[in-house]
Amino acid sequence: MNLFQLNLYPGLVHSILWQLRDPQIQKDRLRFKFNLERLGFLLAAELAKTLPVHQVEVHTVLGSTKIEVPTQPPVLVTILRAGLAFYQGFANAFDQADSGFIGAYRVEGDRAEQLEIRMNYAALPDLTGRDLILIDPMLATGGSLLKVWQLIATQANPRSVHVVAAIAAPEGVEALRQHLPEHSYLWLGALDQYLNEQAYIVPGLGDAGDLCFGPK
Ligand code: PRP
Ligand code: URA
Numbered sequence: 001m002n003l004f005q006l007n008l009y010p011g012l013v014h015s016i017l018w019q020l021r022d023p024q025i026q027k028d029r030l031r032f033k034f035n036l037e038r039l040g041f042l043l044a045a046e047l048a049k050t051l052p053v054h055q056v057e058v059h060t061v062l063g064s065t066k067i068e069v070p071t072q073p074p075v076l077v078t079i080l081r082a083g084l085a086f087y088q089g090f091a092n093a094f095d096q097a098d099s100g101f102i103g104a105y106r107v108e109g110d111r112a113e114q115l116e117i118r119m120n121y122a123a124l125p126d127l128t129g130r131d132l133i134l135i136d137p138m139l140a141t142g143g144s145l146l147k148v149w150q151l152i153a154t155q156a157n158p159r160s161v162h163v164v165a166a167i168a169a170p171e172g173v174e175a176l177r178q179h180l181p182e183h184s185y186l187w188l189g190a191l192d193q194y195l196n197e198q199a200y201i202v203p204g205l206g207d208a209g210d211l212c213f214g215p216k
Helices: 010-021 029-048 083-093 144-155 171-181 210-214
Strands: 001-003 053-057 064-070 073-080 098-107 118-125 131-134 160-168 184-191
Touching: 010 029, 010 160, 010 184, 029 083, 029 131, 029 160, 029 184, 029 210, 073 083, 073 144, 083 131, 083 160, 098 144, 118 144, 131 144, 144 171, 160 171, 171 184
Parallel strands: 001 184, 073 098, 073 131, 131 160, 160 184
Antiparallel strands: 053 064, 098 118
8 A cells, every 4th residue: 555645735734734633723613624625625636646647639719738637537435424524625626526425433432442333324336447535534443444445345346546534543554554455545634643542543633523513
């Protein structure tokens, strides 16, 4: 698995991450979601550099020019709930992409070992031969993403697999490294320090789903 951390535009990315993490600023739900969307767009712009393109000629009213456009738009697959705002940044960048949605959530106990992932909804386009972008802002244990990947892998064989997260823990990165296909890509806004006893990312930002939509 190839790991990329977003280190272009550091002033902009760090400012977004600061606003996402700061307890006072993240209380503003609309701003929190908008910041996830902005970070998603920046990650999408980086990732887009690796997707296949072909040349087309554009005829304007005054002349013509050759430009490179994506050969085929990627497929965006998002894990609900917290993925929604982050997804919007990718949907803005890949405006012709097909999209899939999966409902998955952690059932938490007092300790990380009791963590269980439940999946209750899946709407997936055909992924055969397509570039797949799996979108979830938080990569903690990696359990949610791997459960979703297991479902996808039983149905289709994508051409490439890109996982994107705003913030990840090293434990989640390692889990993906062990279980995703070798030629997968992981794109991160930030790689944090560790998981606490409840499997939350430290320093992280807290519960992304609750910050977007309120407690459940
Ligand atoms: C969060 C987050 C990821 C998951 C990451 O969702 O959006 O899906 O946790 O944790 P993991 O790597 O240990 O699986 P959560 O289960 O809290 O659901 P929500 O988005 O509905 O709040
Ligand atoms: N889900 C979150 O929203 N935050 C974490 O730190 C871990 C899982």
